[in-house]
Amino acid sequence: MELLTPAEMDRADLLTIAGGSSGFALMLHAGRHVAQAAMELAEPGPILVIAGPGNNGGDGLIAATELVALGRTVHVMLLGERDALKGDAAMAAREWKGPLLPFLTQSIGSPALIVDALFGSGLNRPVKDQALEIIEAVNHSGVPVLAVDLPSGINGATGAVMGAAIRARETVTFFRRKIGHLLLPGRLHCGKVRLVDIGIEPAVLDEIRPQAFENDPDLWLPDFPVPRADGHKYGRGHAVVVSGELSQTGAARLAARGALRAGAGLVTVASPRDALAVNAAALTAVMVRPVDTADELGAMLADRRFNAVGIGPGAGIGEATQGKVLAALAAGPAVVLDADALTSFAGQPEALFEAIKSTSNPQVVLTPHEGEFPRLFSDMSNKNPLRSKLERVRVAAQRSGAVVLLKGADTVVAAPDGRAAIACNAPPWLATAGSGDVLTGIIAGLLAQRVPAFEAACIGVWMHGEAACEAGPGLIAEDLTETLPAVHRRVYDELGVEY
Ligand SMILES: NC(=O)C1=CN([C@@H]2O[C@H](COP(=O)(O)OP(=O)(O)OC[C@H]3O[C@@H](n4cnc5c(N)ncnc54)[C@H](O)[C@@H]3O)[C@@H](O)[C@H]2O)[C@@H](O)CC1
Numbered sequence: 386m387e388l389l390t391p392a393e394m395d396r397a398d399l400l401t402i403a404g405g406s407s408g409f410a411l412m413l414h415a416g417r418h419v420a421q422a423a424m425e426l427a428e429p430g431p432i433l434v435i436a437g438p439g440n441n442g443g444d445g446l447i448a449a450t451e452l453v454a455l456g457r458t459v460h461v462m463l464l465g466e467r468d469a470l471k472g473d474a475a476m477a478a479r480e481w482k483g484p485l486l487p488f489l490t491q492s493i494g495s496p497a498l499i500v501d502a503l504f505g506s507g508l509n510r511p512v513k514d515q516a517l518e519i520i521e522a523v524n525h526s527g528v529p530v531l532a533v534d535l536p537s538g539i540n541g542a543t544g545a546v547m548g549a550a551i552r553a554r555e556t557v558t559f560f561r562r563k564i565g566h567l568l569l570p571g572r573l574h575c576g577k578v579r580l581v582d583i584g585i586e587p588a589v590l591d592e593i594r595p596q597a598f599e600n601d602p603d604l605w606l607p608d609f610p611v612p613r614a615d616g617h618k619y620g621r622g623h624a625v626v627v628s629g630e631l632s633q634t635g636a637a638r639l640a641a642r643g644a645l646r647a648g649a650g651l652v653t654v655a656s657p658r659d660a661l662a663v664n665a666a667a668l669t670a671v672m673v674r675p676v677d678t679a680d681e682l683g684a685m686l687a688d689r690r691f692n693a694v695g696i697g698p699g700a701g702i703g704e705a706t707q708g709k710v711l712a713a714l715a716a717g718p719a720v721v722l723d724a725d726a727l728t729s730f731a732g733q734p735e736a737l738f739e740a741i742k743s744t745s746n747p748q749v750v751l752t753p754h755e756g757e758f759p760r761l762f763s764d765m766s767n768k769n770p771l772r773s774k775l776e777r778v779r780v781a782a783q784r785s786g787a788v789v790l791l792k793g794a795d796t797v798v799a800a801p802d803g804r805a806a807i808a809c810n811a812p813p814w815l816a817t818a819g820s821g822d823v824l825t826g827i828i829a830g831l832l833a834q835r836v837p838a839f840e841a842a843c844i845g846v847w848m849h850g851e852a853a854c855e856a857g858p859g860l861i862a863e864d865l866t867e868t869l870p871a872v873h874r875r876v877y878d879e880l881g882v883e884y
């Protein structure tokens with residue numbers, strides 16, 4: 386499903402209003418949904434609504450009015466003067482017949498639920514003074530919080546905490562989720578996110594054309610590779626995984642098994658001769674082939690049946706790996722570059738980007754984690770607070786010419802054309818040695834089946850996260866490949882494919 390920036394959401398509101406609805410009608414829907422959610426969430430006892438000076442506060446005032454009508458005791462605190470409210474929020478304030486408590490931490494008391502309607506998508510500067518004090522006091526109170534649209538203090542476009550932010554039990558948001566609901570730390574402040582309809586027609590999206598999506602099957606289901614009844618293994622592609630030296634061959638084997646489990650028809654590990662015996666002894670369905678140099682890899686890949694290559698896990702950092710990367714890109718299979726393949730270009734990323742842009746096959750995926758990412762994109766580390774993860778990955782994709790996948794709990798995939806997907810299905814126990822190697826292999830396996838690079842990266846990330854959920858806590862990287870069949874079956878169910 387599409388994800389919107391606050392600016393895109395404003396356009397959705399405006400297009401709806403231009404189409405004949407009133408802004409206040411949208412606010413009434415929003416406030417009533419908030420009240421409904423509050424009814425479900427609140428134990429018996431009073432409910433406190435904390436309203437801000439804009440339309441988010443307006444939603445809160447409508448919710449307060451509705452909750453009273455539903456028989457609840459409600460207290461309201463407003464930041465600023467009632468007379469200072471404008472437009473729809475001023476209309477909402479006229480609906481609220483009760484008193485307003487002073488905007489002080491002492492007014493919080495111990496309600497059954499706090500409805501956070503302080504700031505939503507209009508937050509435009511760091512919170513401080515009274516608002517900061519209230520947010521911190523709410524977080525310390527231990528009272529469950531229902532946030533309206535966004536937990537106050539979270540930037541809807543970036544997920545950043547602007548000074549301080551509410552930690553909500555649940556968040557009710559309208560029409561489409563915002564980017565800040567998925568990117569960290571925003572996601573951790575939202576609790577469960579409830580998406581409700583406030584009367585905005587999905588057709589407004591034809592005009593807005595959002596370019597960010599949640600990474601879930603809706604995004605790529607038609608591209609998911611399903612073996613044909615009349616097919617054979619050669620039709621499912623032949624992936625190559627490049628192995629490192631004798632002492633670090635395990636990473637390539639994990640990737641190779643990931644490629645096979647992702648559905649590649651055949652997988653070959655291109656192994657240094659020194660490590661051939663170790664690789665051969667540890668592999669069964671995966672084949673091995675001696676490859677020591679970049680030239681040898683280039684010669685092997687001249688056989689176009691090898692249609693996808695994964696390089697990086699355990700590859701070793703330096704010129705030898707650089708050479709193999711350039712040879713793979715020059716040969717024309719689809720390529721996924723991870724770990725040492727990326728680090729080998731630290732300080733000279735242009736050489737890599739040039740090679741990517743001049744390859745005959747534009748299906749290239751880079752899969753850095755946050756440590757590797759600034760080695761290629763030095764101005765865009767996560768230490769730069771002005772850029773969101775989404776923005777950083779988009780710039781990286783545009784600059785490199787590749788699909789870029791930046792790992793983490795909120796893995797972002799972006800294509801050079803601006804499309805981007807944010808994943809939120811990875812459990813924390815996926816952060817374990819070697820799990821990134823398996824991801825590289827899964828993507829190589831999908832590329833071998835001729836899934837386009839952006840979709841291959843998105844499907845790979847999603848399957849990897851689902852495989853980790855399927856395995857559960859205690860997961861080690863080896864488990865991921867073993868739970869992938871269950872993930873395939875789940876996608877087949879969605880596709881209506883029998884098995
Ligand atoms: N017609 C619409 O546009 C709709 C808007 N809705 C609600 O309206 C919200 C957006 O409303 P607004 O654009 O009025 O924005 P907000 O209500 O989120 O906040 C803007 C107000 O807060 C002030 N402000 C921003 N950052 C501040 C800070 N750090 N410290 C102190 N004050 C700060 C601004 O000066 C302004 O008065 C959405 O999040 C949603 O809850 C919904 O009612 C649905 C319809």
Ligand SMILES: Nc1ncnc2c1ncn2[C@@H]1O[C@H](COP(=O)(O)OP(=O)(O)O)[C@@H](O)[C@H]1O
Nearest residue numbers: 792793794811812813815816818819820821822
């Ligand atoms: N907190 C987290 N929650 C969920 N997934 C995570 C988290 N941290 C890391 N991951 C995922 O774990 C994997 C780790 O990959 P990587 O950093 O390459 O490790 P390795 O090199 O050991 O394989 C990535 O897929 C990443 O997205």
Ligand SMILES: [K+]
Nearest residue numbers: 501504535537
């Ligand atoms: K809020």
